[in-house]
Amino acid sequence: MTAVPIVIAAAAVVAQIAYPLTGGAARDGVTVAVVVLLAAAALTHAAIHRGVCWATMLLVVSAGGGFASEVIGTATGYPYGCYAYAVDRLGPALADVPLVVPLAWTAGLYPVWCVATRITRAAPGRVAAVTVGMLGWDLYLDPQMVADGQWTWCNGGGLPGIAHIPLTNYAGWVVVAAAMAVALLAFEARSPRPAPRHDAVPIALFLWTWLGSALAHSVFLDAPELRFSSIYGLVVMGVLGVPLLRSLVPSSPDETDRRLAAATRMARRP
Numbered sequence: 001m002t003a004v005p006i007v008i009a010a011a012a013v014v015a016q017i018a019y020p021l022t023g024g025a026a027r028d029g030v031t032v033a034v035v036v037l038l039a040a041a042a043l044t045h046a047a048i049h050r051g052v053c054w055a056t057m058l059l060v061v062s063a064g065g066g067f068a069s070e071v072i073g074t075a076t077g078y079p080y081g082c083y084a085y086a087v088d089r090l091g092p093a094l095a096d097v098p099l100v101v102p103l104a105w106t107a108g109l110y111p112v113w114c115v116a117t118r119i120t121r122a123a124p125g126r127v128a129a130v131t132v133g134m135l136g137w138d139l140y141l142d143p144q145m146v147a148d149g150q151w152t153w154c155n156g157g158g159l160p161g162i163a164h165i166p167l168t169n170y171a172g173w174v175v176v177a178a179a180m181a182v183a184l185l186a187f188e189a190r191s192p193r194p195a196p197r198h199d200a201v202p203i204a205l206f207l208w209t210w211l212g213s214a215l216a217h218s219v220f221l222d223a224p225e226l227r228f229s230s231i232y233g234l235v236v237m238g239v240l241g242v243p244l245l246r247s248l249v250p251s252s253p254d255e256t257d258r259r260l261a262a263a264t265r266m267a268r269r270p
Contacts, residue, residue, distance in 0.1 A: 005045035005201045012037035013208060020220040027148065028089050035100050038107030038205065039063075045201050046110060054191065059106060061183045066105030069176045070097045079172035082154035089150055108137045109180060111209065112240070114202035116181075119243040127181040129240055133206075134177035135170060136237030139229055140213040142169060147223035161228025203244065210237040 015034045022030050046055035073080045074096050090098035112133035116126045143162050145151060158165040210233070217230035 002048055002198075005041045005048065008037055008044060009041040009201050009205055012041055012205075016208075016212070016216075020216065031145075031148075031150070032091055032100050035104045035107055039103035041201065041205065042106055042110035045199075049198050051191070054187070057184065057187045058110060061180050061187075062106040062109040063102035065176065065180055065183070067097065067102035069172070070101055071095045073172065077154075079168075079175050081166045081168035081172070083151055083169075084154075085151045086149055104141070105180075108134060108141070108209075109177075111202040111206040112137065113181070113184060114199045115206045115240050115244050118199065118203070118247055119240060123185055126185060127178055130181035131174055131178045133237060133240045134180075135173050136233050136235075136239070137209065138170065138173045139236055140209070140217065140233035143223070143225050143229035144213075144217065144221065147221070147226060159228070159232060162225045162232075164225075203248075206237075206244070207241070210234070210241045 012034055015030055015037060019027065019030050019034065043055050043059060046058050069079065071094075072078060074084060077083075085093065085096060085098055085101075087093075090100050092099050109130070112130055116129035116133060120126055120129055142165050146153065146165060153165055153169070155166050156164045158167055158169070214230045214234040217226035217233070
């Protein structure tokens with residue numbers, strides 16, 4: 001059972017590797033497959049290691065909250081700015097939002113959440129880390145999808161090199177990601193189950209997204225603006241990525257004992 005998210009995550013990585021090798025309808029299909037596989041990896045891992053209730057809450061907060069924000073966003077321009085999805089590119093849509101899009105929120109949020117939980121246990125720090133991590137993820141996602149024509153923006157005025165995506169988009173991501181983090185924290189505070197120690201899959205997916213997207217945008221994808229997004233995403237996701245890499249370095253025996261003692265105290269708290 002524990003191998004299921006590993007297999008799904010591996011399939012998602014293979015699909016992402018295939019993305020630059022495809023075009024047209026085939027690339028649209030690969031895009032949908034990547035999102036569905038990453039979301040499935042997140043949900044199955046969460047269900048196995050955090051419990052079905054936690055995984056259900058993750059789906060409600062990320063996909064449900066993401067869908068609501070996208071419907072409001074496309075209809076009103078808030079909180080992201082004025083934008084519209086391409087028609088019949090990413091499968092069935094509801095209220096002009098492709099139904100696969102909410103699953104992208106799940107796919108992005110869970111690895112970022114797991115990394116944020118690893119590098120800080122303080123609630124305000126976790127909210128901040130999740131918010132920054134999701135912003136960094138979007139600095140890869142939005143330029144890549146806009147370059148592929150999956151959605152378009154009405155206004156520009158964005159970052160140097162990717163000025164066609166307005167700054168309001170990133171402000172919206174900050175607001176929505178922070179709200180999702182607060183909701184998960186509130187749910188987790190009522191859950192008696194301790195944080196798991198088996199987050200290798202979401203951590204690997206975070207590292208793959210952080211470093212692999214920088215490589216793909218700078219080398220394997222053609223749009224010139226992606227050379228800039230490779231830098232922005234690398235730097236902003238690196239706010240979490242660098243502490244994560246430090247935490248993965250083997251500690252001295254004394255430091256290991258201190259960490260185990262701290263983890264034991266956390267697990268015993270009511």
